[in-house]
Amino acid sequence: MEDIKPQLFKVTIDGIEVEVEPGTTILQAARKIGGDVAPPAMCYYQPLKGSGGKCRACLVRVAAGSGKDPRPMPKLVASCITPVQDGMIVENSTNEQVLTTRKAIVEFLLINHPLDCPVCDQAGECDLQNFAFNHGMATTRYEEERRTFEKQDIGPYIQLHMTRCILCYRCVYTADQITQKRVHGVLGRGDASEISTYIEKAIDNDFSGNVIDVCPVGALTDKTYRFKNRVWFTKPVDAHRDCPTCSGKTTVWYRGDEVIRVTARKNEWNEVTEFICNTCRFEKKKTSDWVIEGPTKISRSSVISANKYRADTIKPDFQKKLAAATYTHVDDERDTSQLGIQQLPPERFAPVLPHANDPEP
Amino acid sequence: MTETPTTVEFTPERLTIAQEMIARYPQGRQKSALLPLLHLAQEQWGWLSPEVMDYVGRMLDIQAIEVYEVATFYTMFHLDPVGKHVIEYCRTGPCCLMGGEEVYDYLKQKLGIQAGQTTPDQQFTLKEVECLAACGMGPVFQIREKYYMHLTRERVDEIIEELSR
Amino acid sequence: MGKKILLEHIDVPGIETYDVYRKQGGYTAVEKALKTMSPDGVVEEVKKAGMRGRGGAGFPMGMKWSFLAKPEGIPRYLVCNADESEPGTFKDHYLMKNIPHLLIEGMIISSYALGANKSFIYVRGELMYVIRILEKAIAEAKAAGFLGKNILGSGYDLELVVHPGGGAYICGEETALLESLEGKRGNPRNKPPFPAVKGLYQCPTVVNNVESIATAGWIVNNGGDAYAAIGIGRSSGTKLISASGHIKKPGVYEIELGVPVEEFIYSDEWCGGIRDGHHLKALVAGGSSVPILPANLITKLANGEPRLMTYESLSDGGFQTGTMLGSGGFIVFDETACVVRNTWNFSRFYHHESCGQCSPCREGTGWMEKVLHRIEYGHGSMHDIDLLVDVSKKIEGNTICPLGDAAAWPVASAIRHFRDEFEWHITNPSEATKPGAVFKGDMALV
Ligand SMILES: Cc1cc2nc3c(=O)[nH]c(=O)nc-3n(C[C@H](O)[C@H](O)[C@H](O)COP(=O)(O)O)c2cc1C
Ligand code: SF4
Ligand code: SF4
Ligand code: SF4
Ligand code: FES
Ligand code: FES
Numbered sequence: 001m002e003d004i005k006p007q008l009f010k011v012t013i014d015g016i017e018v019e020v021e022p023g024t025t026i027l028q029a030a031r032k033i034g035g036d037v038a039p040p041a042m043c044y045y046q047p048l049k050g051s052g053g054k055c056r057a058c059l060v061r062v063a064a065g066s067g068k069d070p071r072p073m074p075k076l077v078a079s080c081i082t083p084v085q086d087g088m089i090v091e092n093s094t095n096e097q098v099l100t101t102r103k104a105i106v107e108f109l110l111i112n113h114p115l116d117c118p119v120c121d122q123a124g125e126c127d128l129q130n131f132a133f134n135h136g137m138a139t140t141r142y143e144e145e146r147r148t149f150e151k152q153d154i155g156p157y158i159q160l161h162m163t164r165c166i167l168c169y170r171c172v173y174t175a176d177q178i179t180q181k182r183v184h185g186v187l188g189r190g191d192a193s194e195i196s197t198y199i200e201k202a203i204d205n206d207f208s209g210n211v212i213d214v215c216p217v218g219a220l221t222d223k224t225y226r227f228k229n230r231v232w233f234t235k236p237v238d239a240h241r242d243c244p245t246c247s248g249k250t251t252v253w254y255r256g257d258e259v260i261r262v263t264a265r266k267n268e269w270n271e272v273t274e275f276i277c278n279t280c281r282f283e284k285k286k287t288s289d290w291v292i293e294g295p296t297k298i299s300r301s302s303v304i305s306a307n308k309y310r311a312d313t314i315k316p317d318f319q320k321k322l323a324a325a326t327y328t329h330v331d332d333e334r335d336t337s338q339l340g341i342q343q344l345p346p347e348r349f350a351p352v353l354p355h356a357n358d359p360e361p
Numbered sequence: 362m363t364e365t366p367t368t369v370e371f372t373p374e375r376l377t378i379a380q381e382m383i384a385r386y387p388q389g390r391q392k393s394a395l396l397p398l399l400h401l402a403q404e405q406w407g408w409l410s411p412e413v414m415d416y417v418g419r420m421l422d423i424q425a426i427e428v429y430e431v432a433t434f435y436t437m438f439h440l441d442p443v444g445k446h447v448i449e450y451c452r453t454g455p456c457c458l459m460g461g462e463e464v465y466d467y468l469k470q471k472l473g474i475q476a477g478q479t480t481p482d483q484q485f486t487l488k489e490v491e492c493l494a495a496c497g498m499g500p501v502f503q504i505r506e507k508y509y510m511h512l513t514r515e516r517v518d519e520i521i522e523e524l525s526r
Numbered sequence: 527m528g529k530k531i532l533l534e535h536i537d538v539p540g541i542e543t544y545d546v547y548r549k550q551g552g553y554t555a556v557e558k559a560l561k562t563m564s565p566d567g568v569v570e571e572v573k574k575a576g577m578r579g580r581g582g583a584g585f586p587m588g589m590k591w592s593f594l595a596k597p598e599g600i601p602r603y604l605v606c607n608a609d610e611s612e613p614g615t616f617k618d619h620y621l622m623k624n625i626p627h628l629l630i631e632g633m634i635i636s637s638y639a640l641g642a643n644k645s646f647i648y649v650r651g652e653l654m655y656v657i658r659i660l661e662k663a664i665a666e667a668k669a670a671g672f673l674g675k676n677i678l679g680s681g682y683d684l685e686l687v688v689h690p691g692g693g694a695y696i697c698g699e700e701t702a703l704l705e706s707l708e709g710k711r712g713n714p715r716n717k718p719p720f721p722a723v724k725g726l727y728q729c730p731t732v733v734n735n736v737e738s739i740a741t742a743g744w745i746v747n748n749g750g751d752a753y754a755a756i757g758i759g760r761s762s763g764t765k766l767i768s769a770s771g772h773i774k775k776p777g778v779y780e781i782e783l784g785v786p787v788e789e790f791i792y793s794d795e796w797c798g799g800i801r802d803g804h805h806l807k808a809l810v811a812g813g814s815s816v817p818i819l820p821a822n823l824i825t826k827l828a829n830g831e832p833r834l835m836t837y838e839s840l841s842d843g844g845f846q847t848g849t850m851l852g853s854g855g856f857i858v859f860d861e862t863a864c865v866v867r868n869t870w871n872f873s874r875f876y877h878h879e880s881c882g883q884c885s886p887c888r889e890g891t892g893w894m895e896k897v898l899h900r901i902e903y904g905h906g907s908m909h910d911i912d913l914l915v916d917v918s919k920k921i922e923g924n925t926i927c928p929l930g931d932a933a934a935w936p937v938a939s940a941i942r943h944f945r946d947e948f949e950w951h952i953t954n955p956s957e958a959t960k961p962g963a964v965f966k967g968d969m970a971l972v
Contacts, residue, residue, distance in 0.1 A: 052716075053716040053884075053926060054883050054884050054885070054926070055884070055885050056884055056885055056886055056924055056925070057885075059924060075923045075924075076923065076924060078716070081716050101920065101924055104886070104920035104924070105885055105886065105924075107920075108885045108886050108888075108889040108890055108893075108920075109885050109889070111889050111893060112889060112892075141913060142893065144893070144896040144897075166885070167882060167883070167885075167888065169883075181424055182424055182426055182427075183424070183425075183426055184426060185426040185427070185429065185430045186430060186711070186882075187429055187430060187433040187434075188433050188434070188882075189433070189434045189694070189711075189880070189881060189882055190877065190878065190879070190880040190881065190882040190888060190891070190892070191877070191880070191882060191888050191889060191891075191892045192882075193882040193888070196429075197426065385685075385687045386687070387601070387644065387727065390708070390727055392708060392709035392710075393689070393707060393708055393709045394709065395709035396651070396689070396690055396691065396692045396706065396709065397689065397690055399692065400651060400654070400690055400692075421709075423709075427709075427710075430710075430711055431692070431709065431710065431711055434692070434694065434711040434712060434881075435651070435691070435692025435693045435694050435712075436692075436693035436694065437651050437652065437692050437693035438692060438693070449652075452871075453613045453814075453871065453872075453875055454613055454614070454814060454857065454868050454871045454872055454875070455613055455614050455770040455771060455855075455857050457867075457868070457871060458770070458771045458772060458857070458859065458863060458868075459770070459771075459776075490652075490693070491611070491613070491695065491875050491878060491879065492611060492612070492613040492614070492615075492695075492814075492875070493652055494610045494611065494615065494616045494618070494619040494650065494652070494653065495616050495619065496613065496614050496615070496616050496768065496770040496776075496855070496857070497616055497768060497769060497770040497776035497777050497778065498616075498776070499770065503652060506654040506655045506658075507655070508655070
């Protein structure tokens with residue numbers, strides 16, 4: 001009899017070999033290796049079927065298609081949707097063209113983006129901010145007017161800042177796949193596309209709040225997040241409750257002893273592992289609602305330093321300087337969160353991020 | 362001319378057509394009939410109000426947002442009330458080579474409106490569109506299903522006069 | 527006089543009706559195919575013909591057909607791409623309006639070859655009057671027994687559905703077209719999977735252009751070898767060219783592939799030359815998406831040989847000195863045309879038509895349009911030119927579908943060949959923005 005175990009494919013990414021099951025995408029294989037080998041992903045979201053392929057942040061070069069057919073692929077490919085072949089050789093951060101293109105993608109994503117991280121609710125846990133820091137260039141060459149939208153309430157719990165949206169479609173897939181009825185979607189076309197409900201319909205549905213967690217930027221935010229707070233002042237803990245609607249497994253965010261928000265738990269790639277219901281998310285804001293399991297454990301680091309985004313220190317040029325700052329990877333194995341950065345020794349950041357009051361770079 | 366969408370229902374003849382349209386597509390794929398139905402609806406009401414789109418959505422048993430997503434993607438659908446005649450003027454390169462820009466300026470001046478506007482008497486709405494696949498016969502505009510080609514100032518005068526009658 | 531395959535009977539009065547079309551030998555190919563040939567036999571003939579898809583990409587039709595997956599118990603579909611929206615292209619419009627039965631006949635043969643029992647013709651919605659013509663033709667063909675159940679007693683069933691688009695160039699891209707046909711936004715799909723494996727309703731599907739499908743009848747009647755004998759090498763057969771711009775006789779012409787470009791422009795049989803008193807300045811040979819060429823590169827190749835109307839000859843010289851046959855949208859510019867203005871115009875088109883799914887195209891097309899607008903209206907600066915080249919490079923090749931490339935090429939090629947015209951706009955803004963002002967540098971005019 002043949003071996004019933006599926007045969008594994010050998011793939012080499014940035015010179016590191018990994019074995020994965022057939023059907024695995026390049027991105028998933030690279031994540032298995034981890035670190036810088038994993039391409040950034042702004043639209044792909046593993047739990048959502050059909051996601052990916054849109055933002056082009058994850059483009060990589062395939063230097064050899066497979067062991068059998070070792071020709072390179074003519075164009076860069078989206079690693080999040082391209083399955084590996086046995087013997088494939090992939091270049092990510094070792095390839096100049098990939099890095100240049102990634103810079104271009106950052107630039108494209110930012111040309112119609114407000115760049116107001118200092119006052120944005122998402123700062124500190126924003127995929128776009130991280131992406132721009134890690135892969136972007138120091139200045140923008142875009143001199144034209146940016147597109148803007150009014151912020152808009154969609155229902156009692158969720159606020160939409162369309163200006164910040166990067167049209168990753170994650171929230172649309174989420175609504176399609178985990179709620180009964182989708183009431184919001186992408187309207188319009190091209191760079192006039194927007195996330196909307198057409199005639200301000202409320203998104204109300206037991207699971208609608210999950211769109212906030214999947215949104216990579218600060219476009220969909222939690223209106224019940226009681227203090228408009230920088231995340232690095234908060235402390236996340238894993239908690240659960242007996243919930244009739246969902247698993248009840250969440251991350252509960254504290255400031256002092258106050259619960260200021262509840263989110264789904266995320267893995268190290270910032271992806272929700274289990275979607276939670278609106279009751280857990282929006283209505284259980286007392287410690288007594290929850291059984292605390294312990295500090296949230298995420299080993300991946302964020303780029304954002306504490307205290308540097310305080311609104312009172314913003315100067316107009318600050319954003320430019322921020323973009324010019326170099327980032328050093330913080331590799332801290334302590335049991336802490338990427339987001340509860342205040343727990344890290346501040347000197348890890350201080351030398352590399354500009355201060356708002358610094359002279360022009 | 363354009364009915365106000367108070368009673369949102371196809372006329373009996375259109376209802377029959379609509380049912381035929383839906384039946385053309387394979388079983389369970391009735392959503393395919395969305396574009397044909399939206400054209401049919403626009404023919405009846407002149408434009409697509411949210412009520413009309415909701416009605417079409419119900420007919421196909423799909424969510425309203427699925428209709429909005431589609432109606433806002435395609436440029437042929439009017440999402441606001443329009444005048445009796447919607448002039449869809451081709452602004453693309455090949456037509457411009459044939460003098461399209463000049464004729465267009467003349468048309469705007471004649472009607473006293475810009476693209477996207479409707480004349481005060483509600484007779485004409487002007488809309489700019491891209492290539493209409495009639496470049497060799499340019500300049501071109503379209504009103505409803507009819508193509509008007511080889512446009513000149515004189516032709517524009519004639520057409521507007523004819524339609525104003 | 528070149529060989530006519532598609533337009534042979536175009537001037538016969540009443541050719542749009544079934545009776546007249548039939549009298550001219552129409553539907554004999556359906557009879558031949560269904561009664562004497564197997565579906566694979568038809569595919570074989572089309573393969574032999576070497577006919578390359580006429581929608582723009584030029585992929586051999588027979589080969590595409592042979593790639594169609596044929597899993598048991600799953601329907602297969604044929605979809606005709608009649609979305610024709612590429613600026614400069616109007617041949618499918620012309621063909622469908624004048625000889626609708628030619629397309630219907632081709633659809634029946636092609637569907638039979640592929641084993642499809644329901645086939646679609648996706649027509650851009652603006653051509654509603656053509657849709658009505660096609661529907662009438664379908665009803666006539668059905669009444670004559672060429673459509674419906676058990677066609678000509680062969681046991682083969684076929685139904686044709688004409689589907690209107692809603693106004694979106696991107697729905698000409700085959701996977702966007704399929705999405706649109708499913709009642710969704712016209713967002714192109716990521717490939718793979720290709721339509722041949724998962725197309726319409728996730729079933730194996732072939733998408734072909736109107737002109738490609740309309741050729742099937744002739745190939746069945748005359749054989750693939752006879753078709754391959756027309757034209758030159760891998761550019762076999764005839765091609766409809768939509769000629770527009772500053773020529774004496776704009777219109778749709780059927781040419782045997784291989785006619786010299788110079789002859790096509792100047793012969794009275796075709797364009798009839800540049801309009802009186804004017805000279806050739808530039809040419810877009812295959813629809814707005816292909817690179818623009820200046821006069822000195824149009825009629826001759828780099829080695830001095832005449833450039834021909836074939837896939838190979840037009841693309842000779844690559845991006846440096848060549849262009850592409852594309853969809854055959856032949857747009858001719860004389861010295862009164864401003865290349866900067868036209869580039870801006872095309873750029874606005876792609877910005878307007880981008881579906882907005884992927885970031886390089888969604889953001890990059892708008893960026894290029896704004897910069898070009900700035901230059902055209904006298905506010906440009908020299909580094910804008912390099913910026914445009916850089917942005918176009920960063921869109922090209924990095925997008926989901928080829929619309930990104932199609933937006934990048936016209937800009938990059940216009941700057942490559944007409945850089946002094948761009949510079950003139952920037953350095954002489956007050957003069958360049960005068961109505962009708964055009965750069966009169968030492969450009970070679972023909
Ligand atoms: C943006 C874009 C627009 C297109 N528009 C058309 C079109 O209007 N008509 C067409 O036949 N093909 C069009 N194509 C090409 C189709 O994707 C496809 O290649 C073609 O329909 C295949 O038919 P063929 O092999 O017979 O040429 C377009 C492609 C792109 C990328
Ligand atoms: S969404 Fe992210 S990048 Fe944008 S302003 Fe907010 S934090 Fe900054
Ligand atoms: S709102 Fe957020 S999740 Fe939704 S498309 Fe925009 S960026 Fe993506
Ligand atoms: S390249 Fe443009 S048109 Fe094509 S999928 Fe991307 S955004 Fe849409
Ligand atoms: S993550 Fe792969 S394209 Fe967006
Ligand atoms: S450019 Fe006007 S119809 Fe093609």
